[in-house]
Amino acid sequence: MTVTLTAYIEGIGLLGPGLSDWPSSQTILSGHTPYQPHKTMLPSPALLPAAERRRSGAIVKLTLATGLEAIAAAGLDAASLPSVFSHSGGDGENCHAICEMLASDDRQISPTRFHNSVHNAAAGYWSIATGAMTTSSVLCAFDACFGAGLLEALTQVVVDNTRCVLLACDTAYPEPLYSARPIPDAFGIALVLAPQHSTKSLAQITLSLTDANVDRLDDAALENLRISIPAARGLPLLRAISLKQNQPVVLDYLDSTRLAVTITLC
Amino acid sequence: MNPLWLSHFTATSSIGRGLEQTLDALRQRRAGLAPCTFDTVDLPTFIGEVAGVDAVQLPAHLAEFDCRNNRLALLGLMQDGFAEAVRAASAKYGAQRIGVFLGTSTSGILQTELAYRRRDPVTGALPADFIYRTTHNTFSVADFTRHYFGLTGPAVVVSSACSSSAKVFSSARRMMAAGLIDAAVVGGVDSLCLTTLYGFNSLGLISEQACRPFDAQRNGISIGEAAAFALLERVPEHLDADAVLLLGIGESSDAYHMSSPHPEGLGARMAMQDALKMAGLKPSEIDYINLHGTATQSNDAAEGKAVAAVFGSGIPCSSTKGATGHTLGAAGGVEAVICALVLQHGLLPAGLNTQHLDPTIGLDYVLENRQQPVAHVLSNSFGFGGTNCSLIFGRAGNS
Numbered sequence: 001m002t003v004t005l006t007a008y009i010e011g012i013g014l015l016g017p018g019l020s021d022w023p024s025s026q027t028i029l030s031g032h033t034p035y036q037p038h039k040t041m042l043p044s045p046a047l048l049p050a051a052e053r054r055r056s057g058a059i060v061k062l063t064l065a066t067g068l069e070a071i072a073a074a075g076l077d078a079a080s081l082p083s084v085f086s087h088s089g090g091d092g093e094n095c096h097a098i099c100e101m102l103a104s105d106d107r108q109i110s111p112t113r114f115h116n117s118v119h120n121a122a123a124g125y126w127s128i129a130t131g132a133m134t135t136s137s138v139l140c141a142f143d144a145c146f147g148a149g150l151l152e153a154l155t156q157v158v159v160d161n162t163r164c165v166l167l168a169c170d171t172a173y174p175e176p177l178y179s180a181r182p183i184p185d186a187f188g189i190a191l192v193l194a195p196q197h198s199t200k201s202l203a204q205i206t207l208s209l210t211d212a213n214v215d216r217l218d219d220a221a222l223e224n225l226r227i228s229i230p231a232a233r234g235l236p237l238l239r240a241i242s243l244k245q246n247q248p249v250v251l252d253y254l255d256s257t258r259l260a261v262t263i264t265l266c
Numbered sequence: 267m268n269p270l271w272l273s274h275f276t277a278t279s280s281i282g283r284g285l286e287q288t289l290d291a292l293r294q295r296r297a298g299l300a301p302c303t304f305d306t307v308d309l310p311t312f313i314g315e316v317a318g319v320d321a322v323q324l325p326a327h328l329a330e331f332d333c334r335n336n337r338l339a340l341l342g343l344m345q346d347g348f349a350e351a352v353r354a355a356s357a358k359y360g361a362q363r364i365g366v367f368l369g370t371s372t373s374g375i376l377q378t379e380l381a382y383r384r385r386d387p388v389t390g391a392l393p394a395d396f397i398y399r400t401t402h403n404t405f406s407v408a409d410f411t412r413h414y415f416g417l418t419g420p421a422v423v424v425s426s427a428c429s430s431s432a433k434v435f436s437s438a439r440r441m442m443a444a445g446l447i448d449a450a451v452v453g454g455v456d457s458l459c460l461t462t463l464y465g466f467n468s469l470g471l472i473s474e475q476a477c478r479p480f481d482a483q484r485n486g487i488s489i490g491e492a493a494a495f496a497l498l499e500r501v502p503e504h505l506d507a508d509a510v511l512l513l514g515i516g517e518s519s520d521a522y523h524m525s526s527p528h529p530e531g532l533g534a535r536m537a538m539q540d541a542l543k544m545a546g547l548k549p550s551e552i553d554y555i556n557l558h559g560t561a562t563q564s565n566d567a568a569e570g571k572a573v574a575a576v577f578g579s580g581i582p583c584s585s586t587k588g589a590t591g592h593t594l595g596a597a598g599g600v601e602a603v604i605c606a607l608v609l610q611h612g613l614l615p616a617g618l619n620t621q622h623l624d625p626t627i628g629l630d631y632v633l634e635n636r637q638q639p640v641a642h643v644l645s646n647s648f649g650f651g652g653t654n655c656s657l658i659f660g661r662a663g664n665s
Contacts, residue, residue, distance in 0.1 A: 003444065003445040005444060005446075089404060089405075095378070099378055099461075100382060102379050102460045102464060103385070108468060109461075109468050111468045111525070113468075114461070114465030114468050114525075115469070115524045118371065118425075119371070119404055119426070119427075120425060120427055120649070120650070120651040120653055121651060123426065123519070123651055123653070124519075124651025124652055128523070130521070131521050132519060132521055133518050133520070133532070133533055133536060134518070134519060135518060136426070136519050137424065137426075137437060138424060139422050139424060140425050141405050142399060142405040142406075142409065144422075148420070148422045151420055151446075152422065152437060152440075154444075155443075159444050175390065176391050177378075180392060180398035181399070209362075209420075209446065254421060256418050257419070
């Protein structure tokens with residue numbers, strides 16, 4: 001018997017190269033407007049206190065921008081929502097700076113560099129910015145990070161019968177790390193997921209594990225984006241919603257295990 | 267929640283390989299902390315290093331995973347028949363029905379730190395033998411573990427600093443309740459590296475002596491490393507009275523500061539209260555609390571306030587970090603295993619190194635080992651970013 005998990009998407013946040021938010025990206029994903037990649041524009045995190053704002057890196061800006069977009073669309077208070085943060089790795093810029101110093105004669109890395117090096121830095125800044133004292137699951141699954149995050153979020157929604165916000169976000173790696181981990185730019189998807197249908201429901205999704213082949217994107221540049229940044233492995237789901245068609249998609253997850261998602265628009 | 271059975275568990279830290287050595291160290295009040303001679307580190311501090319990690323050889327087909335963190339993981343998996351238990355579970359349930367949920371904060375970043383010393387002097391490139399995915403990347407230890415056992419179920423690393431390997435129990439609980447898996451390999455692995463040693467030093471949070479949790483003169487942590495694992499299964503019809511069950515989990519965020527806890531321990535209090543609620547227990551039904559107890563001024567003061575607010579001052583508690591050091595991303599897993607030993611052996615382990623209890627913290631902090639029946643225990647794990655997780659375990663005979 002196949003186990004399925006069902007939830008309702010109430011809000012979507014999207015930011016990446018050539019994709020500036022969910023409303024303006026829908027016609028690009030549906031193929032009605034040409035996709036023109038350009039470097040991801042990360043907004044300043046206005047919600048953070050000045051001290052934290054100064055210390056925040058790209059991953060903090062990206063999670064705040066996408067998460068708040070999704071939550072605003074759902075008409076909810078960010079402080080009320082449990083969260084799932086899923087990243088394919090740490091903050092590459094910060095890691096590079098630390099490793100460079102540790103390999104030098106002066107190993108006195110700065111306190112800010114160090115506390116920004118934890119994988120849950122974005123989740124920490126998020127809770128400070130939004131006042132959310134709710135639980136936050138902070139995950140890493142390398143290339144599987146979108147699928148791992150979606151699965152974790154759906155188990156929260158279904159098992160604990162609660163809304164939650166998924167933030168699947170990755171940022172660019174600088175050289176020399178880039179050659180070992182070529183993530184070219186920042187990209188994030190945020191989804192507000194709910195256990196029941198509401199007036200804010202955009203689509204019902206039902207997920208199960210599968211070994212079927214992953215869905216690719218027709219547009220070569222969008223497909224390149226999907227492959228090159230792990231968080232973008234969720235794009236086939238957003239494309240299906242933007243096409244306003246009820247259709248199943250298969251999303252990338254672990255090497256031999258993938259996620260089958262049926263989508264029913266509300 | 268429906269209780270879950272810790273059908274097998276094991277821990278390897280500076281106080282010992284496996285349960286027998288760990289229990290013996292607790293009974294003998296033996297700490298694993300020693301002056302730091304790790305790599306080229308020139309800090310005056312104590313560390314809890316696991317002996318023999320470098321001698322561990324990964325199987326040839328998993329050689330690309332070779333790094334200190336995965337060597338320590340394998341060393342831990344080899345103890346107490348844990349690997350055999352996972353293989354038996356895989357045969358019983360199917361490889362796709364077992365999840366892997368591990369916590370780490372360091373992962374194999376030491377591998378990258380070392381690679382940065384060998385950059386090409388002209389191009390700055392990292393050496394060709396550096397493999398990011400299977401060593402440095404935070405997922406590496408879960409990926410190694412699932413490949414080692416050939417498991418194909420859901421797998422993820424939880425990395426929320428020092429709460430990581432407590433929070434894995436929560437992910438596993440939900441996956442099991444959702445019916446996606448029948449068993450879960452949970453735990454944590456964290457290994458010594460320069461980033462954490464120099465990083466905590468930059469914050470002024472490292473003690474120059476073996477850490478003294480809840481001492482009036484406490485002045486910082488001693489960093490340790492460890493690998494701890496548990497195999498979670500549904501509770502069968504018949505269980506030994508000494509079997510250990512996971513009864514409740516509470517999680518919260520401080521929403522306060524990146525590297526300091528909420529001064530009143532508000533988030534910690536919420537986590538403990540939520541764990542009690544999920545377990546359906548009153549505070550007075552907890553017999554022992556394994557404190558987060560890092561020995562920083564701010565953690566112990568805030569945690570003391572939070573524990574007192576929920577439990578009053580009458581419940582025996584201690585931090586075992588004076589023995590193991592703070593094993594960061596592995597701490598929740600190590601202390602879950604210590605809690606299992608407490609339940610099975612009725613041993614309340616003394617907090618080591620503490621000479622003069624902080625008089626401003628009103629807790630029954632255990633300074634000498636106590637022997638008494640134990641039915642329920644609570645373990646706290648808190649971390650940078652204001653992440654909090656409390657776990658409640660119980661003895662099957664009392665639950």
